Amino acid sequence: MMKSKKLVAPFLCMLTLVLAVGVLSGSQAFAEELIVADFDTGDKPNNLGGDFGGWDKDPNDETQGTQMSFEPDDALGDSAGYSIRLDYDVDSPNPAYNGFWMKLNGQDASTYNTLSFYIKGNAEQGFSKRVKVELKDKANKPSPYIVSGVSDQWQKISVPFDKFRRIEDWTSMNEFVVVFDDINSSPKSGTIYIDHITFSKE
Ligand SMILES: [Ca+2]
Numbered sequence: 001m002m003k004s005k006k007l008v009a010p011f012l013c014m015l016t017l018v019l020a021v022g023v024l025s026g027s028q029a030f031a032e033e034l035i036v037a038d039f040d041t042g043d044k045p046n047n048l049g050g051d052f053g054g055w056d057k058d059p060n061d062e063t064q065g066t067q068m069s070f071e072p073d074d075a076l077g078d079s080a081g082y083s084i085r086l087d088y089d090v091d092s093p094n095p096a097y098n099g100f101w102m103k104l105n106g107q108d109a110s111t112y113n114t115l116s117f118y119i120k121g122n123a124e125q126g127f128s129k130r131v132k133v134e135l136k137d138k139a140n141k142p143s144p145y146i147v148s149g150v151s152d153q154w155q156k157i158s159v160p161f162d163k164f165r166r167i168e169d170w171t172s173m174n175e176f177v178v179v180f181d182d183i184n185s186s187p188k189s190g191t192i193y194i195d196h197i198t199f200s201k202e
């Protein structure tokens, strides 16, 4: 009996230490970001295994569209990295919208609260200072957010999840979309770069 009693105090001490370390490392892991897409392989898919590409409201209308390509200009300065380049054109006699889509493969984002990405424009080609992004959960309703103040330098944009009012289920995310349209995009053709799309807990 005496022997086991003596062991209780050191045991509790150890237990407290283990719990403290557990809580600390747990909160650290929680603060880390989930990389959705860094594009650094210069190829598909994204970091979640999801496909992505350019889209066009009317592929038969040759006066509008978004061409996607990989650009060896990494937002975080990695000389071996890539970003995504979007050459958009919504200058058309017809209603025009197009952009970039990327699958999120049902990712559970419910432990995070912020969508972040890097964005810049190409000064020579011109670019819109306002760009619309959307998130969709599995119900597939687009939840839009307008990014403003895009410049020709990389800039980190962080959007709290509560700005995406139409997302009902953060446990199963379907898609991230960039939309160029003939209302928000000025000039109506230009070049935008996007990189390092993440979910994080801020
Ligand atoms: Ca990158």
Ligand SMILES: [Ca+2]
Pocket (backbone or CB within 6 Å): 062, 063, 064, 089, 090, 091, 092, 189
């Ligand atoms: Ca055009």
